Amino acid sequence: MSELRLHTCGNATLILEKNSVPILATDPWLDIHTAYFGSWCTSHKIPKFHFELLQKVPFIWISHFHPDHLNLRSLLKLKAREKTILLSYQYCNRVAEDLRRAGMKVVILPPRQFINIEDDLDIATFPILSTVDSILLIRFKQNLVINSNDTSWDPSMNFIKKEVAKSKSSLLLKLAGYGDADMINIYDEKSRFIEPIAATKPAPGFLLTSQANKLNCTHAMHFSSFHKYIRKDSLWANKYTTPENDLTRGWNKNIGYFKQFSSILINEKGFMKLPSTYPDKNDIAVQMPQEYGDNWDEELSFMEEKVVINYLNKIEEINKNGFSIKVGKKIISSDRFNIKAYQKYNFILNAPRKSLLRAIRSNIFDDLLIGNFAKIIITNKKTLNFRNTLKIPSKYVDNVRINDAQELKQFLWAYRNSYDSKLTLLKSDLKIRARDIVLSNLIKNTKLLGKLKNFYQKI
Numbered sequence: 001m002s003e004l005r006l007h008t009c010g011n012a013t014l015i016l017e018k019n020s021v022p023i024l025a026t027d028p029w030l031d032i033h034t035a036y037f038g039s040w041c042t043s044h045k046i047p048k049f050h051f052e053l054l055q056k057v058p059f060i061w062i063s064h065f066h067p068d069h070l071n072l073r074s075l076l077k078l079k080a081r082e083k084t085i086l087l088s089y090q091y092c093n094r095v096a097e098d099l100r101r102a103g104m105k106v107v108i109l110p111p112r113q114f115i116n117i118e119d120d121l122d123i124a125t126f127p128i129l130s131t132v133d134s135i136l137l138i139r140f141k142q143n144l145v146i147n148s149n150d151t152s153w154d155p156s157m158n159f160i161k162k163e164v165a166k167s168k169s170s171l172l173l174k175l176a177g178y179g180d181a182d183m184i185n186i187y188d189e190k191s192r193f194i195e196p197i198a199a200t201k202p203a204p205g206f207l208l209t210s211q212a213n214k215l216n217c218t219h220a221m222h223f224s225s226f227h228k229y230i231r232k233d234s235l236w237a238n239k240y241t242t243p244e245n246d247l248t249r250g251w252n253k254n255i256g257y258f259k260q261f262s263s264i265l266i267n268e269k270g271f272m273k274l275p276s277t278y279p280d281k282n283d284i285a286v287q288m289p290q291e292y293g294d295n296w297d298e299e300l301s302f303m304e305e306k307v308v309i310n311y312l313n314k315i316e317e318i319n320k321n322g323f324s325i326k327v328g329k330k331i332i333s334s335d336r337f338n339i340k341a342y343q344k345y346n347f348i349l350n351a352p353r354k355s356l357l358r359a360i361r362s363n364i365f366d367d368l369l370i371g372n373f374a375k376i377i378i379t380n381k382k383t384l385n386f387r388n389t390l391k392i393p394s395k396y397v398d399n400v401r402i403n404d405a406q407e408l409k410q411f412l413w414a415y416r417n418s419y420d421s422k423l424t425l426l427k428s429d430l431k432i433r434a435r436d437i438v439l440s441n442l443i444k445n446t447k448l449l450g451k452l453k454n455f456y457q458k459i
Contacts, residue, residue, distance in 0.1 A: 002018065002019055002119060002120065002267075003018070003019065003265060003266065003267045004016060004017070004018050004121065004140045004141075004265075004266040004267070005017040005018075005263060005264070005265055005266070005274065006138075006145065006263065006264045006266060007050055007053065007263045007276070008173070008221065008223065008260070008261055008262060008263070009044075009046045009047060009050040009261060009279060010027075010028065010029050010030070010031070010042050010044075010046050010050075010226065011027070011029050011042050011043075011068050011069075011224060011225070011226045011227055012026065012027040012029070012063070012068070012069055012147075012149045012150070012223060012224035013025060013026055013027055013028050013029065013046070013050075013054070014026050014145075014147060014173065014223075015050060015053045015054065015057065016057075016121070016138065017053060018118055018119075018121060022053045022054075022056040022057040022058075023057060023058070023059065023117065023118050023121065024057055024058075024059045024060070024061060024086075024117065024123070025053070025054050025057045025059070025060050025061070026060070026061045026062075026063065026136060026147060026149075027061070027062060027063055027068075027069040027070070027149065027224075028054055028060060028071070028074050028075065028078055029042060029067070029068050029069065029071040029074050030042075030046060030051075030071070030073075030074040030077060030078075031044070031045045031046050031282045031284070032077075032284070033071055033073045033074050033077075034230065034231075034284070034287060035066075035067035035068045035071060035227075035367075036067060036068075036367045036368075036370050036371035037231070037292050037294070037355045037358075037367060037368070037371050037373070038230070038231045038287035038289075038291060038292045039229055039230070039231040039234045039287075039370075039371035039372060039373055040067075040068060040227045040228070040229060040230070040370075040371070041227065041228060041230050041282055041284045042226060042227060042228075042282050043226040043227055043228045043241075043281065043282055044226060044261070044279040044280065044281055044282055045279050045280045045281070045282050046279065047277060047279055054078050055078055055079065057083065058083055058084060059083065059084050059085075059086055059117065060075070060078075060080060060083055060084075060085050060086065061085075061086040061087070061123070061125070061136055062085060062086070062087055062095065062099075063088075063133055063134050063135070063136070063147070063149045063151070064095070064131070064132055064133040064134060064149075064151070065094070065095050065132060065364075065366075065399060066366065066367070066370065067367060068227060069149065069224075070095065072102065075102075075104070076102075080104055081102075081103045081104050081105075083104075083105070084105050084106075084107055085099055085104050085105065085106045085107070086106075086107055086109055086123075086125070087099075087106060087107070087108050087109065087125075087134070088108070088109055088111065088125040088126055088127045088134035088135075088136075089108055089109065089110060089111050089126075089127055090127045090129065090132060090134070091127070091129050091132075091400055091411055091414055091415070092132075092399065092400045092401050093108060094132075094363075094399055094400075094401065096108055109123075109124075109125050111125070111126040111127060111156075111418075112124060112126050112156060112159050112420070114137075114139060120140060120141060121138070121139075121140050122138075122139040122140075123136060123137065123138055123139070124136075124137045124139070124163075125137070126155070126156045126159070127155075127418065128151045128152065128153070128154075128155060129155070129411075129414065129415040129418050130395070130415055131151055131152075131395065132395055132399040132400065133149070133150075133151035134151075135147065135148050135149070135151065135153055135156070135160075137160070137163060139163070139167075140266050141266070141267060141268050142166070142167055142168040142169075142268075143167060143168060143169045143170070143171075143266050143270060143271065144163055144164060144166075144167040144169070144170040144171070145170075145171045145173065145266075146160065146164075146170065146171065146172050146173065146174075146215070146217065147173050147223070148172065148173060148174040148175075148211075148223075148224075149173075149174070149175065149223065149224040150174075150175035150181065150224045150225075153215075154419070154424060154425075154428040155415075155418045155419045155420065155424075155425075155428075156419075156420055157420070157421065157424045158420045158421045158424065159420050160215055161215055161216065164215050164216050164217060165216065168270055169218050169219065169270035169271050170215070170216070170217040170218050170219065171217065171218070171219040171220065171221065171258070171264070171271060172208070172211065172212040172215060172217045172219070172220045172221070173220075173221050173223035173224070174208060174211055174212075174220070174222075174223055174224065175222075175223065175224040175225050176204050176205075176207040176208035176211065176222060176225070177198075177204050177207070177222075177225050177241070177242030177247075178197075178198035178199075178200075178201055178202060178204070178240055178241065178242045179196065179197050179198040179202070179240075179453075180196070180198045180237055180240040180241050180242075180372075181225075181227070181370065182369075182370065182387075183369040183370065183372065183374075183376060183387070183390070184196035184198060184237065184240060184372060185234075185237070185372045185373070185374065185375045185376065186375070186376045186377075186378065186443075187375060187376065187377045187378065188377075188378050188444065189377075189378055189379055189380060191377070194378075194443065194444055194446070195446040196240060196446065197446060197449045197450050197453055198240035199240060199446055199450075200446060200447060200449070200450025200451075200453075201246070201450075202450055202453050203249040203250030204222065204242055204246060204247045204248075204249060204250070205247060205248045205249050205250040205251030205252075206249070206250025206251070206252070207250070208220050208222060208251075209250075209251055209252035209254075209255040210252070212252075212255045213252060213254075213255065217255065218255070218256055218270075219255065219256035219257070219258060219271055220255050220256070220257070220258070221257075221258040221259070221260060221262060222247050222260045223260070225242060225247075225260070226260070227241070228241060228282070229241070229372065230284055230285070230286055230287050231286070231287045231288075231289065231292075231371070231373055232286055232287065232288050232289060233289055233296075233373040234371060234372045234373040235286065237372045244260070247260065256271070258271070258273060261276070261278060261279055262274075262276060263275075263276040289352060289373070292354065292355060293354035293355070294352035294353070294354045294355050294373075295352065295353070295354075296328075296352050297328055297329075298327075298328055298352065298353045298354075299327060299328035299329070299330060299353070300327050300328070300330070300332070300353055300357075304353070304357060305330075305332055307357065307360060307361070308325055308327070308332050308356070308357075308360065309332060309333075309334060309335060311360045311393070311397075312324075312325065312332070312333065312334035313334045313335055313336070314397060314403065315334070315389075315392050315393055315397065316334050316336055317403070317404050317405065318392050318396065318397070318402060318403075318404060318405055318407075318408050319389060319392045319405075319408075321346070321389050322334055322336070322389070323346070323347050323348065323349060323386070323389055323390075324347075324348045324349070325348065325349045325350075325351065325356065326348050326349070326350040326351075326377070327350075327351065327352070327353050327356060328353065331348060346378060346379060346380060346386065346389075347376050347377060347378050347379055347386045347389075348376075348377040348379055349374060349375070349376060349377075349390075350374060350375040350376075350377060351368055351374040351375075352373075352374075355368060355371075355373075355374070356368065356374075363397070363398035363399070364398065365390075365393040365394045365397070365398050366394035366395070366398065366399075369390060369394060378443075385436045385439055387439070388436060396408060396411065438452060
């Protein structure tokens with residue numbers, strides 16, 4: 001009788017072991033490596049047993065480009081050049097190209113098609129084009145595991161629900177917490193810090209089981225949620241991370257519970273918790289900004305300023321709204337900027353020179369935002385959704401390689417057609433538009449936003 005063992009460790013790493021043979025791992029990010037310009041590390045160490053399994057797996061699936069999921073140093077440490085990297089199809093295969101340049105064998109899997117990788121073990125993956133992310137489904141003996149890491153599944157909602165309906169047991173692995181894993185370092189026009197929604201501490205158990213309930217999953221486990229801030233200028237953000245002892249608050253008892261970092265036996269009878277050792281806390285040292293070449297007082301050279309201006313120019317070629325960037329004491333804007341157009345520039349991004357230039361030149365602008373050492377300064381009292389504007393460089397320019405408004409139009413057409421249901425597309429569009437309006441108008445009303453977040457999950 002064949003059995004499958006599923007181990008979870010690190011941040012978003014699961015390991016599949018079939019009949020004591022390691023088969024597949026996902027998103028390996030080792031506890032000895034930092035991410036986001038030294039701002040993040042894993043909250044816990046990876047146990048030796050799991051590390052040894054990671055070294056032996058022949059397949060590694062990568063969900064998306066963020067360094068807490070695709071960490072090149074961790075891949076190289078695990079000798080990933082001797083393994084096969086599995087990726088979902090994307091509109092732009094930037095990740096595949098980058099990994100191949102690094103000397104790795106990459107296979108791009110077709111969307112929503114199960115692939116047999118070992119006897120009765122099948123996997124399927126599909127992209128979330130709007131966030132350049134992807135989801136993995138694991139099917140074994142009428143049991144289904146859904147690795148949703150830190151993304152949504154709207155474009156393939158029907159596909160997932162059909163697979164869940166055919167399964168005896170189903171387990172959702174997903175991020176659900178206060179909400180610090182985004183740009184939350186935001187200040188108003190008077191340089192006052194704006195508390196993020198994370199300050200309201202929404203119930204993590206309720207958030208996760210609400211998502212599991214939408215898919216009719218039988219079980220759920222917190223996943224892709226285990227990082228902490230270690231860079232000197234982002235340590236403040238640890239206040240808004242989700243503590244382990246609060247993860248079950250609000251848990252729907254109709255959804256089976258597996259504690260984070262669990263090992264699970266999967267067979268004909270369903271899921272069963274296996275004995276396992278809870279990982280130790282990660283004690284990596286605090287990182288100084290200077291270790292990453294950052295000095296907040298350092299100015300850009302004339303040629304470096306041109307690099308920033310050209311980047312801002314490209315953003316405005318794609319999007320009507322723009323923003324400025326402050327480095328040292330100087331604020332840099334696009335060539336199109338003028339006093340009359342100032343009302344369009346609702347915010348300024350304040351970032352240190354070295355990390356900013358690396359983010360632009362290496363096409364990793366999102367890393368600058370998620371690290372939460374850079375700052376957003378809102379410059380007027382008008383409503384805005386700065387996240388939509390920042391999506392242009394962080395998602396479309398860097399990861400989809402869009403250069404102008406026409407290319408953006410073509411991408412959005414492909415994105416809308418990636419949905420497996422026109423009705424789901426309509427609902428998703430309405431949901432996103434409503435959320436954007438609320439965030440734009442209530443950005444400074446943290447308590448109300450926290451209540452609306454819970455209501456949003458209920459509906």
